[in-house]
Amino acid sequence: MIPSAALESRIAVRARDPRPDPGPRLESVYRPARPLDLYATVATFQRGPGDPAQAWSTGVIWRAIRTPQGVASVALRQLRDGSVRAASWGPGREWAIAQVPALCGALDDDTGFDPSLHPLIADSHHRHPGLRIGRGDMLFDALVQSVTEQKVTAIQAFSAWRRLVTWFGERVPGLTPKPMFAPPTIEGWRRIPSWAWHRAGLEPPQSRTIVMAARRGDTLVRAMAACAPEARDAILTSLPGIGPWTAAETRIRALGDPDAVSVGDFHLAHQVGYALTGTRVEDDGMLELLAPWAGQRQRVIRYILASGVREPRRAPRLHPEDHRAR
CATH class of the missing domain: 3.30.310 (TATA-Binding Protein)
Incomplete structure (x- = not known):
């Protein structure tokens, strides 16, 4: 007993x-x-x-x-x-x-x-015969992830995502190995208070973009589901704060787009250029190198990343800034 x-x-x-x-x-x-x-x-x-x-x-x-x-x-x-x-x-x-x-x-x-x-x-x-491009199908979650990763280090972006989902998401049931949380609803993202964004480490331009997108969230999701693939970028980039990089990242994660290329990425063009030519290139050069695989450019990028070929590091890693004390 x-x-x-x-x-x-x-x-x-x-x-x-x-x-x-x-x-x-x-x-x-x-x-x-x-x-x-x-x-x-x-x-x-x-x-x-x-x-x-x-x-x-x-x-x-x-x-x-x-x-x-x-x-x-x-x-x-x-x-x-x-x-x-x-x-x-x-x-x-x-x-x-x-x-x-x-x-x-x-x-x-x-x-x-x-x-x-x-x-x-x-x-x-x-x-890598088993490498596939999967799709998550939850478009707004993918959009929020992409916005949090705009113009910051991966460490900063992942930290902000972790805090926001844990604070404002919903604990899921099941035998999970740790407490796990589903992201907030679209309305939940819209209602996150301004102090919480700052405390999570997200900059005002990013938080404003997410809140403004959430105001049109349901309409956005329906429009993306109904439109032709070639119209998706135009719909996403019509939102304030959403550019080609964010639109591409959203399409990759939510829709498994095999041709999406994240133009404007801090590292990607350099990685593609070095892997395919031995020399780093900028965005225009990356697009030229990927042109022979039009329609499958994201797949080529996946195989480049899976290859393990990396340009030797030229400088110390960028130290992430913490703006939460401001």
Whole structure:
């Protein structure tokens, strides 16, 4: 029998634990038609090692998402035969399970992609046969992530995302390896107070962009779902504070766009230039180098990053500034 003091302690811990009732668990197995590297495909959605919305633990990818039916946690494990076992908890579990194939690249179309046009791409393609471009399908979450990563270091952006989602997101149910939180609703992003943005380490231009986008959030999501692919950039960049880089990053994460190129990135053009020519280039040079793969340029970038080829560092890393004390 548990002593009364220990029992009282357990009750107190449970009272402080805001974890919601997981309800029934929903499971499925996704069997990809082509080779799949689950980690290489899905890990790109994680925003740093402390991301409260995605984690990797003992061979399982855990995700906390907000679906049209409510929040859900999702656990993904790749089996020896290449299939992916998925389990989900929460009110959004049916949507989350149905979305797993797209997340794992089932809709990824590489028609017309020719890796033989460059030896490095051919080699990386050969060594990474399971690399796919997945899609998260939650457009506004992808947009917020992209805005938080504008013109700052990855460390700063990931820190701001972690704080905001933990403070204003919703704890998801399930047997997650740590407390995990789905991002706020669109209205939730709009209602975040100004002091919280500052405390999270986000600059005023970024927070204003997110709040203004949230005011048109539902309309934006519907417009993006209904428009032709070639019109997506025009819709996104019509929002104040959203430029080509942010639009491309949003399309990559939410829609798995195989041709999106993040023009204006601090490092990307240099990486592409060095990998393909041995010399760094700027944006115009990067676009010229990627032109032979029109329609599949993001795929080429993925293979460049997977190749491990990096330009030698020329200077110390940029030290992130902390503006929260201002």
